[in-house]
Amino acid sequence: MPTHSQLFTALFSKHYMWLRQRVNNTLGCEHSADRITADAFMRLLGLQNLNEVREPRALLSTIAKRLMINNWRRADLERAYLATLDDEPANTVASPEEHAMLIESLLQLDRLLSGLVRQAKQVFLHSLFDGWTYEQIARRLGISKSRIHQHMEQAYLACLLALAE
Known part of the structure; x- marks a missing residue:
């Protein structure tokens, strides 16, 4: 062989x-x-x-x-x-070094959230990076606040599971 x-x-x-x-x-x-x-x-x-x-x-x-x-x-x-x-x-x-590290972090976050539906990613990113409240996100995306909570829960769970690996 x-x-x-x-x-x-x-x-x-x-x-x-x-x-x-x-x-x-x-x-x-x-x-x-x-x-x-x-x-x-x-x-x-x-x-x-x-x-x-x-x-x-x-x-x-x-x-x-x-x-x-x-x-x-x-x-x-x-x-x-x-x-x-x-x-x-x-x-x-x-x-340039900070730029490279930021891009790598964004790529890692993208991989981490890859299992989520697009809307859940949007909700999480608007909350995390834009600092929007759930009400602002709901208004902007045209979905209910309860749906925002569900999406955030899914995103947090994805983060926790990735940390556990």
């Missing part, structure tokens, strides 16, 4: 160019395609049972799609964060 390293090398040799071309066709950027493809193979390398992979192209495609989605999500969050900075006084702008 081949070793993990031998299996990975064979999969890499056979599928790297195929995946890179596929990602490049989607993104239209060779640099991004190189990075996504490398990240996909790094994830593949981290799998324990490579000998059980029956459809390597399907697996690699799925990994690459998830990585692209994560990159798009990160870019969306970063654009939203930068848009909010435009509204802030110049002396409150974060350093």
